[in-house]
Amino acid sequence: MIDYKLYIPGPVDVSPEAYQAMATRVMGHRSPDFVDLYQSCQAQLQELFQTKDPVFLSTSSAWGVMEGAVRNLSRKKVLCCMCGAFSDKWLDVSQRCGKEAEGLVVEWGTHIPPELLDEKLASGEFDLVTLVHNETSCGMMNPLEGIMKVLAKYPDVISVIDTVSSFSVVPIPKDDWGIDVILTGSQKALALPPGLALLSVSERAFARAESIEGRGYYFDFLEFLKNHEKGMTPSTPAIPQIHGLKYTLDKIFEEGIENRQARHAKLNAIVHDWVSEKGFELLPQKQYASKSLTCVRNNLEVDIAGFVKALREEKKLAIDGGYGKIKGKTFRISNMGNENEETISHLLSSMDEVLPRFLSS
Amino acid sequence: MIDYKLYIPGPVDVSPEAYQAMATRVMGHRSPDFVDLYQSCQAQLQELFQTKDPVFLSTSSAWGVMEGAVRNLSRKKVLCCMCGAFSDKWLDVSQRCGKEAEGLVVEWGTHIPPELLDEKLASGEFDLVTLVHNETSCGMMNPLEGIMKVLAKYPDVISVIDTVSSFSVVPIPKDDWGIDVILTGSQKALALPPGLALLSVSERAFARAESIEGRGYYFDFLEFLKNHEKGMTPSTPAIPQIHGLKYTLDKIFEEGIENRQARHAKLNAIVHDWVSEKGFELLPQKQYASKSLTCVRNNLEVDIAGFVKALREEKKLAIDGGYGKIKGKTFRISNMGNENEETISHLLSSMDEVLPRFLSS
Numbered sequence: 070m071i072d073y074k075l076y077i078p079g080p081v082d083v084s085p086e087a088y089q090a091m092a093t094r095v096m097g098h099r100s101p102d103f104v105d106l107y108q109s110c111q112a113q114l115q116e117l118f119q120t121k122d123p124v125f126l127s128t129s130s131a132w133g134v135m136e137g138a139v140r141n142l143s144r145k146k147v148l149c150c151m152c153g154a155f156s157d158k159w160l161d162v163s164q165r166c167g168k169e170a171e172g173l174v175v176e177w178g179t180h181i182p183p184e185l186l187d188e189k190l191a192s193g194e195f196d197l198v199t200l201v202h203n204e205t206s207c208g209m210m211n212p213l214e215g216i217m218k219v220l221a222k223y224p225d226v227i228s229v230i231d232t233v234s235s236f237s238v239v240p241i242p243k244d245d246w247g248i249d250v251i252l253t254g255s256q257k258a259l260a261l262p263p264g265l266a267l268l269s270v271s272e273r274a275f276a277r278a279e280s281i282e283g284r285g286y287y288f289d290f291l292e293f294l295k296n297h298e299k300g301m302t303p304s305t306p307a308i309p310q311i312h313g314l315k316y317t318l319d320k321i322f323e324e325g326i327e328n329r330q331a332r333h334a335k336l337n338a339i340v341h342d343w344v345s346e347k348g349f350e351l352l353p354q355k356q357y358a359s360k361s362l363t364c365v366r367n368n369l370e371v372d373i374a375g376f377v378k379a380l381r382e383e384k385k386l387a388i389d390g391g392y393g394k395i396k397g398k399t400f401r402i403s404n405m406g407n408e409n410e411e412t413i414s415h416l417l418s419s420m421d422e423v424l425p426r427f428l429s430s
Numbered sequence: 431m432i433d434y435k436l437y438i439p440g441p442v443d444v445s446p447e448a449y450q451a452m453a454t455r456v457m458g459h460r461s462p463d464f465v466d467l468y469q470s471c472q473a474q475l476q477e478l479f480q481t482k483d484p485v486f487l488s489t490s491s492a493w494g495v496m497e498g499a500v501r502n503l504s505r506k507k508v509l510c511c512m513c514g515a516f517s518d519k520w521l522d523v524s525q526r527c528g529k530e531a532e533g534l535v536v537e538w539g540t541h542i543p544p545e546l547l548d549e550k551l552a553s554g555e556f557d558l559v560t561l562v563h564n565e566t567s568c569g570m571m572n573p574l575e576g577i578m579k580v581l582a583k584y585p586d587v588i589s590v591i592d593t594v595s596s597f598s599v600v601p602i603p604k605d606d607w608g609i610d611v612i613l614t615g616s617q618k619a620l621a622l623p624p625g626l627a628l629l630s631v632s633e634r635a636f637a638r639a640e641s642i643e644g645r646g647y648y649f650d651f652l653e654f655l656k657n658h659e660k661g662m663t664p665s666t667p668a669i670p671q672i673h674g675l676k677y678t679l680d681k682i683f684e685e686g687i688e689n690r691q692a693r694h695a696k697l698n699a700i701v702h703d704w705v706s707e708k709g710f711e712l713l714p715q716k717q718y719a720s721k722s723l724t725c726v727r728n729n730l731e732v733d734i735a736g737f738v739k740a741l742r743e744e745k746k747l748a749i750d751g752g753y754g755k756i757k758g759k760t761f762r763i764s765n766m767g768n769e770n771e772e773t774i775s776h777l778l779s780s781m782d783e784v785l786p787r788f789l790s791s
Contacts, residue, residue: 071455071463080456080669088453091670094432095441095623097748102432128625129490130665133648140646167644256666262456264489264625264668283528283644285501287494304491305617307625307668308441309452387458 073381076416077389078205078234078362080256080263081406087261090316091309098308104300106311113318117236117326118251118269120243125293126314127266128307131233131254132162134266135199137288138229138250139163139170141278143197148173148189148226150181152211153204154393155231163199167283171195177395178207178352178364183215190223196277197227203235205257206392208364208401209353210235217246227274233257236267237321238333238361238405249274250290255310258333258361259317260406265310270294334360336404336413343417347424352399362403369428373397376427384419434742437777438750439566439595439723441617441624442767448622451677452670459669465661467672474679478597478687479612479630481604486654487675488627489668492594492615493523495627496560498649499590499611500524500531502639504558509534509550509587511542513572514565515754516592524560528644532556538756539568539713539725544576551584557638558588564596566618567753569725569762570714571596578607588635594618597628598682599694599722599766610635611651616671619694619722620678621767626671631655695721697765697774704778708785713760723764730789734758737788745780 075082096102107126114124127134139147139162147170149160154177163170173189175181181200189195198220203210213230220228229250232241236253243251249271256263270290278290286292292303321329340363344351352364367373374397377390389401404413436443457463468487475485488495500508500523508531510521515538524531534550536542542561550556559581564571574591581589590611593602597614604612610632617624631651639651647653653664682690701724705712713725728734735758738751750762765774 071457075456075458077458080458080666083456085453088670092446092449092453095436095444095617096432097436097438097441097750098624100748106431128668129494129648130667132665133490133494136646136648162647165644165650166646254666256456262668262670263459263666264671283526285497285527286523287490287497288648289526304493305441305615305624306491307489307623307671309623309670310625310668387461389458 073385073387075387076403077387078257078401078403078405079254081260081403083260083262084407087313087316091313093312095308098305099301106315107300107302110311110315110318113322114267117318117321118243119241119245120269122244122269122271123294123297124267124269125297126302126306126311127268127288128264128302128304129266130263131231131252131266133288134252134268135159135229135231136162136166137290138199138252139166139168139197140288141281141284141290142227142229142250142274143168144281145169145196146171146194147197147199148195150186150198150200151175152179152181152207152209153177153201154206156199156201156204159199159201178209180209180211180353180357181216183212183219186216187219187222190219190226195226197229199229199231201231202241203232203359203361205234205362206395207352208359208362209357210359212357213241214246217248221247227277234361234405235359237329239330243269255314258405259314261310261313261317264307265314332409333404336408336410337361337363339410339413340402340404340417352395361405362401364399364401367398367400371424371429372427373400376400376424379423379426380420384423386416386419434746434748436748437764438748439618439762439764439766440615442621442764444621444623445768448674448677452674454673456669459666460662464669467676468661468663471672471676471679474683475628478679478682479604480602480606481630483605483630483632484655484658485628485630486658487663487667487672488629488649489625489663489665490627491624492592492613492627494649495613495629496520496590496592497523497527498651499560499613500527500529500558501649502642502645502651503588503590503611503635504529505642506530506557507532507555508558508560509556511547511559511561512536513540513542513568514538514562514570515567517562517565520560539570541570541572541714541718542577544573544580547577548580548583551580551587556587558590560590560592562592563602564593564720564722566595566723567756568713569720569723570718571720573718574602575607578609582608588638595720595722595766598690600691604630616675619766620675622671622674622678625668626675693770694765697769697771698722698724700771700774701763701765701778722766723762725760725762728759728761732785732790733788734761737761737785740784740787741781745784747777747780
């Protein structure tokens with residue numbers, strides 16, 4: 070049915086071996102066999118999340134957890150750092166949860182300046198900050214270490230960091246940097262199909278949640294914790310994706326986290342070189358460019374829709390033609406998951422063949 | 431890893447063909463290929479749900495949608511019909527969402543009497559009723575037609591019917607009976623792995639939702655509707671389960687809905703006969719016994735835990751040893767999904783072999 074390979078920034082291509090792992094028989098989710106599966110992932114997940122806090126598995130997309138974080142953790146007012154499609158949406162979602170919320174807004178593709186965050190927080194109005202580490206829509210990676218240094222000055226402000234498309238691509242020392250809630254999804258750098266979100270929550274965030282009414286059940290962090298202590302999830306989980314997760318974790322540790330991150334960095338640099346050679350520009354400033362994907366500014370006025378379609382139909386390779394208001398003005402190439410120099414070179418040489426027809430003359 | 435076959439009342443056994451369908455490549459969830467997949471399920475789903483309303487796919491367990499229904503639809507007070515573990519929990523979940531809620535409580539295994547519901551609703555206090563059609567914990571099926579007749583007298587009261595373990599097993603004419611929200615999960619009679627919930631929502635319920643604040647985003651019914659109109663889901667969906675769903679729908683329509691329901695009824699009757707022959711009793715009254723599963727009262731004082739363990743380890747067949755406060759006092763056998771006379775007979779004869787060792791002497 071689908072005869073092309075995905076190089077869009079999620080979902081990314083899934084290996085036949087991961088699919089095979091997902092086809093491991095399901096078990097009762099209250100059975101010792103499920104507990105074994107759940108617990109067999111935990112030490113690896115904690116190492117990958119660079120945390121001593123528990124890592125939870127949520128049967129949802131990351132948005133479920135993002136909404137859950139707002140419901141669990143804000144009593145006063147949420148500050149949403151807005152720098153692209155996904156981070157922008159968090160303001161709307163927060164308000165839809167009935168929470169007071171305000172944006173710290175910069176132009177799409179621009180990073181969130183730590184000093185601007187500091188100014189905002191100094192008002193004392195906010196008790197929760199939402200930040201998308203790697204804005205997938207713009208291929209921009211925020212300076213998280215600097216941002217966390219600012220947050221460290223405000224002990225009453227809880228941080229929720231969406232690492233949907235940066236998790237496992239670059240080191241994110243959750244505990245060392247003092248991140249309260251970190252969350253990601255299965256369909257990005259973990260190279261699994263969608264259906265599972267992963268999150269880790271600090272003691273401080275649990276304490277805050279205890280004092281908040283209306284958290285509900287499905288995304289209640291304390292309910293996750295209670296079930297985690299039994300090696301279970303609050304509700305019936307997406308067991309195939311968890312079987313797949315166990316397979317992927319084993320693969321990651323076999324390769325070595327550092328080797329994997331070096332591979333992602335190298336592939337990302339190869340794509341960046343291609344961008345320069347062709348005379349394209351990156352959407353973000355070079356120093357804030359994502360290591361997971363490349364968001365290319367369409368400064369050469371390519372017919373992006375035509376280019377993407379031809380590449381998919383003729384070469385069976387799918388890249389992305391831009392998201393939301395920058396559709397057609399950008400295109401995006403993922404280097405997450407299982408890609409290697411050979412597959413990325415194949416993609417780039419295929420793009421070389423197809424591109425000339427779509428350059429404005 | 432799992433060397434036994436599931437006869438627990440969910441998750442149920444998944445066929446190799448369904449797993450194979452789930453391994454169909456994922457695509458971008460905003461791509462025309464996803465829209466094709468989504469829309470290819472819709473007509474079959476509407477027929478199966480016996481509705482002209484849209485059928486939505488939620489990447490969550492059914493609990494997510496159950497919580498969502500409460501957040502979307504109640505302004506005044508929720509009446510939770512409580513007759514077992516799952517229906518009882520809905521009261522707690524409603525209150526955790528910050529909603530006023532009250533229970534209509536009967537003993538576990540007993541049905542909800544329509545006349546009692548009528549009395550409660552006559553107070554005018556309630557704007558939402560939650561009901562579990564088939565209480566999986568007790569193997570009890572509520573008299574839904576009679577209950578819906580009562581609800582028809584109260585046009586301001588919205589009905590949310592959990593058909594998690596009855597959907598597709600018996601006819602549930604959603605539109606004819608005036609059900610506002612009907613919901614189910616993938617891992618019961620549809621014989622798919624968990625990870626996907628399905629729901630259908632009436633015009634009346636959409637109108638109510640429009641007037642309710644704090645619905646959030648992830649389970650917002652209006653957001654589902656908006657995306658449905660584009661052939662999409664609000665958030666990144668569990669694509670493997672949707673590929674599996676398409677496969678299952680084709681299988682169901684190949685067999686014929688009526689034939690499938692007749693098969694379930696016949697297998698259920700075979701299990702009931704076994705129960706009588708052995709001198710066991712059903713937990714519910716015969717007329718309210720579920721057609722999806724059999725909940726057996728442990729009147730013979732069997733060592734249930736030992737029996738279930740031996741059956742699983744020696745015969746590689748897993749039944750359930752009772753849920754919550756009736757663990758050990760009941761056991762449960764599913765006849766959902768792909769079971770047939772041969773597989774059910776094999777289960778029962780295997781139980782015959784193992785049981786004697788666990789009967790009290």
